[in-house]
Amino acid sequence: MDPKLKTKISKLPKEPGVYIFFDNTGRVIYVGKSVSLKKRVISYFSYKNLGPKTAAMVKKIADIKFIKVFSEFEALLLESELIKKYKPFFNVQAKDDKSPLYIKIEDNQIPLITTVRKGKMQKSVFVKGPFPSSAKTREILKIIRKIFPYCHHKNPKRPCLYVHLGLCPYPYQSQEAQTEYLSTTKKIKQLLSGKTFTLIKKLTSEMQSLSNLQRYEEAQIVKNQVDNIQKILREIHNPLEFIKTPTLVSDLTLSRLKDLKVKLGLSKIPKRMECYDISNLGGLHATGSMAVFTNGLHDKAQYRRFKIKFTKRPNDYEMLSEAMARRLKNAWKLPDLIIIDGGRGQLNAALSIMDKFNVNIPVVSLAKKYEHIYTPKKVLPVSLTKESPARQLLQSIRDEAHRFAVNYHRHLRSKAFFN
Template sequence: MTHNPLALQIQTLPDNPGVYQYYDKDEKLLYVGKAKNLKKRVSSYFNKVHDNARTNVMVRKIVTIKHIVVLSESDALLLENNMIKNLQPRFNVMLKDDKTYPWICIKKEAFPRIFSTRKMIRDGSEYFGPYTSFKTIYTILDMIKELYPLRTCNYDLTDSNIESGKFKVCLEYHIGNCKGPCEGYESRENYEKHVDMIREILKGNFGTSLKDFKKQMQEYASEMQFEKAQYIKNKMEVLENYQSRSIVANPKLTNVDVFSIVSDEGAAYVNYMQIAHGSVIRSHTLELKKKLDETDEELLELGIVEIMERFELRPKEVIVPFAVDLGEKIKVTVPQLGDKKQILELSVRNAKYYRMEQLKQIQIVDPDRHTNRIMAQMQKDLRLPEEPRHIECFDNSNIQGTNPVSACVVFKDGKASKKDYRHFNIKTVDGPNDFASMEEVVHRRYRRLLDENQPLPQLIIIDGGKGQLSAALKSLELLGLRGKISILGIAKRLEELFYPDDPVPLYLDKKSETLKIIQQLRNEAHRFGITHHRDKRSKGALKTSMESIPGVGEKTMTELIKHFKSVKRLKLASEPEIAAIVGNSRAQKIIAFYQSEKAGS
C-alpha cells in the first residue's frame, strides 16, 4: 500500500494554533500562513479548487509542509508577521518593515511618558506587547490616563530645568489629565509610584485596577447611570481577556538561538528556534536515530552542531535545557524561569509535536515498526525482562455483594484481542471478598492455560493495588509460575504501579504511551466486567419473575423483556403498555404480582 507523502503530512498535523509554511520540490519557501487550527486550515487548501488562479498554482507546487505550534491565535498572528518580513515567501503579500504591530513604551527619561509606538528604539526604554488588538491597546492607554494622570509633553524635566521655572503648565494640567510635574506640582517620587502601578498593569497584574473599576461601576449603577456603568464593564472585560506578553515577540529576547530535545527508545528530536530582534523567525526540528544507548546530552550537542552547520549559524548565546559543551566562544544559558524559560518551553512543545507526528506517520505507513517501538518502550518503562507482547488484566472491583463476577481482558501487541477475553463467575467465595475472588480467578485462568498447554502472558496486570496483587501472587506461587510471569498492580490512582516485594510504587509520565495502554487495559477490563455483571443480574431477575408470576410463562416474559429491555423497566410500565404486548388478562396478573411484591418489601 502506497501513501501520498503530502496527504500523510496533513493527516498528522496537530489541531493547535500556529504558523504553517509551504515549500516546493527545491525546498524554497512558497507561503507562510497563520491558523487557529493547523490541521483544518492546511486541509482546506487541498480539498477544493480555488477561485484564485495564483492560489491553485501555489497548491500544485507544494511538496513539504512545515509548521510551528504556538499557544494562542494572537501569537500565531505575530509569528506570521515576523516570518513574512524576514523570509519574504514568494506567494505572500510583502509587508513593509515599518508596518508592524504596536507596542506600549515606558520611555527611559525623567518623569517617563507612556505611549504606543510601532518603532522599538533600544535606549533602555521598556516595551510591552506587541498588541494584535488595537481595541486592547486603546483601552489600556485610556484606563492608564483615567487612573494615573501622566504627562504627554516631551519637555526635558530635569531637576535643574524644573527649579529654574523653564516650563509652564499646559491645558492638560487645567483639564485634569496631568498633575504638573513641569512646574514641580507633582513630586518625582509620587510620579514614579504611578509608573510602577502602570508597569504592573502592563505585565498583567491589574488586580488593584480591576477593583477600582468595579467600585466605579457600582457607583454609576447605584446612581442609575447605566450607560457609564456599561462603559466601565466593557473596559473590565477587555482587561480580563488581555494577555500581557507574547513569547514569539519579546523585546527582552535579543539575538539568541534556542535548542531543546525530546527522545524515546529509537530516536531523539532536537528543535531549533531562531530569535532575531526579539522575535521568533525560524523553527526547525532534526530527527536523530539512536545507534547505541546515547544520552540526551550527547545527542543535543550533536544536533546543535549539525543545525549550526546547516543554517551557517554563529551564535553568541544559546538557550538549552541543560548544560552542553559548545566551546568557549558561545555563551550557554540554562534558564530556570522568566522569558528565556518560556521560549525554551515553546521549543520543547514543538519538538514533542514533531515527534508525535513522526510516530503517527510510522503507525500509518509501517504498523509493525510502530508496534515494535511501543513494545520496546513498555519493556523499558515497566522494567520487564522481555517485551509484553501478551498482556492480561484482571478486574473484579465491580462486585457488590450480588452475582460476583470477574473479568480478564487480553492485549496482544498493544491491541485488544477480544476473542481471548474471559468472564469468571466466582464459585468458592461467599459474599463480597475481592482478595479471595482475585485469588480464585487467577488460579483458574492459569491452571487452565497450563492444562491446555496454551501460551502464557509476559505480563499480568491486577486492577486493585497491593492487596489484590498479593492475592494474585498466592495463586501464581501455587501454580509454580511466580517469577516466570511479570505481574504488577494498579492502585486507584492510575499513576501508581505496584510490584511484588517493592513497597515504593512506580510513577509513569501521565502522557506516556505505556500508561495509555495500561489505562486502555484497565478501562476495557472494567467495561467487560460491568457488562457481564449487569447481564447476570438481569438474567437473575428475569428467572425470578418467570418462576414467580402465576399464569405467566417463559415465552411471555422473554417477549416482554425484549420490548422493555429489562425487568426494572417492566416493573415501571403501566397496565395498558403491558397489555399492548401480551393482552389484558396476563397484564393484570403481572401488575398484581409486582404491586404485591412492592407492598411486601
C-alpha cells in the first residue's frame, strides 16, 4: 500500500460518515457509508477474500476523502446524493446492471410509498435517490415507518400485516383517514428532503393545537413523532449542506461546545463529558450508565455500565450515588463536565458523592419534561431554546446515557426471565 494512503487511513475518524475512493486520475470510483469510517475503510485492505469486483476496485484506489455526519440516516442520504452526483464506476457495477433504486411517493388520492427502478415518471411524483442497494433503501424506509406509519399496498378491501402492527394507517377506511394520510406523506417528503427544522416546527404547532382542543391522545401521538425525530435523527442536515461544507460536523460540534461553555459559565471548553443515568423497574434489575463524549462526539469505547447492588427499594438517588461512587473509585480519566439525567434531587445526590471523594468538577443535571438545566450555584433552572446548540449537545449525551442504561436493564430482565 502507498505510504501516503496508509497515513490517510490511519487518520480516519471512527464516527459515521461517507467515504469516497479516487483513482490515480482523480476520478471518483466508489462512494460508501459507514457508522465507523475508519473501521470500514480498513476492512477493504485487511480482508483477503473480497470478491473479484471489490478486489479490482481496491487495486485502483489512489486517494481517499471522507465527510463526517451526525447519524447513519444522514450518511445514507448523503451517500445517495454523492452517487447521483459522481456516478462512480464501481457503485454502478455493484447493481448487477440494474437501473438505480429510488423511493417513490405517488401523486394520487392515496399516495403509496414504494421503491422503484427509475424510468419515465411524472413531474408531480416525489422521487428520492438513487440509493446504493435495496437493503439500504429498506433501511431508510424502516426508520421512517417507525415515525410516520405509511401505506404501500393497493388492496383497499383487505388490511395488510402492517395495519395490524400499527405501521400502516390504512387510509382506505374513510375520507378522514385519507385526508390525514395526505398530511403524513407531506411530512415524509420533508423528512427525506432533510427539512427537519421546518417539519419539527410544524409538528410542534400541530401538537399545541390538538392540546388546546383537548384532543390529548392525538397530541401525544404527534409529540412522540417529534421526540422520535429528535432522538433517532437528532438533527438531519440536507445532504447538499455536507457536500458544500465537508467539515460541517466538526464546525457544528465546535459551535455547540463553545455555546455550552458560555451558557454554563465554564472556565474552558469541555473536551471530555460524562453523563449518568439510572434504569430500573420498581427497584428490580437496576442499572447505571456512563456515556462519554470526547470533543463533542460520542466515544463508545469509554462507555461504562453498572449493575446496581442497592436493591432494598426503588431509590434513584441511592442508585445514582452508588454508580458514581464506583466510577470515582476507578483511576479513569476525569471529565471536564459531568451531566446527570434528572432534576435538582439527582444533582444534589451527585454533588454529595463528589464531595466525599474530594472531586471538584463542574456538574449539571438535565430534567426531561421541560429540558431544564439545574446547576449548583443557581436556585432556578436554566432554560434554553430548542434551537440552542448547547441544549442540543446536552440532549445528545443524555439520550445516549439513557439508551445505554435501558438496554442493559432490559438485558438483565430478559436474563432473569429465562433463568
